[in-house]
Amino acid sequence: MTTGRGTEDRAAERTARRVGGIEVRPVAGHIGAEITGVDLAEGLDDDAVAVVRQAVLRWKVVFFRGQRLDHAGHVALARRFGxxxxxxxxxxxxxxxxxxxETTADRLELGGRFGMEHDEWLQRRRHTLLRGWHCDHGARVDPPAATVLRAETVPPYGGDTTWSNLAAAYAGLSAPVRAFVDGLRAEHRLGVGYQPRPGDDSYLRHLLDHQVASVHPLVRVHPETGERVLFVNGYYVEQIVGVSRPESAALLEMLLEQAVRPEYTVRFRWEPGSVAFWDNRATIHLAPSDNAHLDFPRVMHRVMLTGDVPVGVDGTPSQPLVGTRPGHW
Incomplete structure (x- = not known):
């Protein structure tokens, strides 16, 4: 009987699940589900909140289409979850x-603020293939627990976002490698890998003046699901602690490639009114880089939920190094 029930549960996960008029339909094998049957602007009752929360924990990122949220509704939705x-x-x-x-179009101002065209600013920050993958504010000692991103204006093509499931990536490692990385920690730092401009570089001075850095477990235990999560990304990780730089570079390259293997990812085609809600503790994502040359506007709005301090397999929490304290933004 127990075996049969497990088989039924796995079969149900492979297809759409409908609860009280809300349908959760998985869209990829390890990550991502589309939720229909809800109007986010009308607000969610407790039952709907429970369904959405469980879907986020199970599928790591969920998508809603055709929503009519404004800024007030966006904030109200986020408050139902944290x-x-x-x-x-x-x-x-x-x-x-x-x-x-926070409106993502703000980022277009940053290059000009520091004497660079936006394209140059991106190139100096993203000069390796894996550099753009990140969780939101991962250099903090308490990265956000979740992010709710809403599309206002999107290009007719291009501009997709991709997410990867870090719990699945950890589970996909071989047992000896899992045992090895369980005990490691890594320094996460703002501005990792930034290539300075020759001469006067005001952006580099800005990074140094507003530095944020923490030491996180390389494998964190998810506070709600108990899953072990391969807590790496290309945007913030400076070095694995306690090993040499050449060893760290080789290990990080292997782990980052594992984290973003295609089978652990899902890619989302935005439409006006689309909403993505993801678990920032168990995913990394890649913002698009295929639309800048198209000269189409792309305006997105983001609300993040406060998070807790990550804890490693041995129960040791992350430690702040500079520029961050839990709960202080």
Whole structure:
């Protein structure tokens, strides 16, 4: 009987699951589900919140299409799942009356603010194939628990976002490698790998003046599911602690390639009104780089939920190095 019930559960996960009019339909083998039957602008009752929360924990990122959220509705939705982050610094495009909402178009200002065209700024930050993969604010000692991203304006083609399931990536390692990485820790730092400009580089000075760094377990234990998560990304990880730099570079290359293997990923085609809600503790994602030359606008709005301090397999929590304290943004 126990074996049969397990088989039924696995079969149900492979197909759409409908609960109270809400349908959760997986879209890839390890990550991603589309949720229909809800109007996020009307608000979610407790039963709907429970369904969505469970779907996020199981599938790591969930997608809603055709939603009519404004900034107030976006913040209200996020509050049903946690406490929204209030960022201390945002760009001029973000709505002044909603400090929880960050508009991704703000990033277009950053290069110009430091004397660079946006393309050059991106090239100096993203000069390796894996450099763009990241979790949100991973250099903090308490990275956000989740992110809710809403599309306002998207290009007619291009501009997709890709996510990877770090719990599946960890499980996919061989047993000896899992046992090895369980005990390692890594330094995560803002501005890792940035290539300075010759001469005066005001962006480098900005990075140094606003430095954020923490030591995180290389494998964190998810606080809700208990899963072990391969806590690596190309954007923030500086070095594995306690090994030489050449050893660290080789290990990180192997682990990053494992983390973003295609079978652990899902890619989402945005439409106006689309919403993605992901577990920032168990995923990394890759923002698009195929649309800049198309000259189409892409305006997205982000609300993040406050997170906890990661804990490793041995129960040791992350440690802040500089520029970050739990709960202080």
């Amino acid at each position: 406490e929204p982050v209030v960022l201390g610094r945002r760009g001029s495009v973000s709505p002044p009356d909603f400090p929880e909402v």
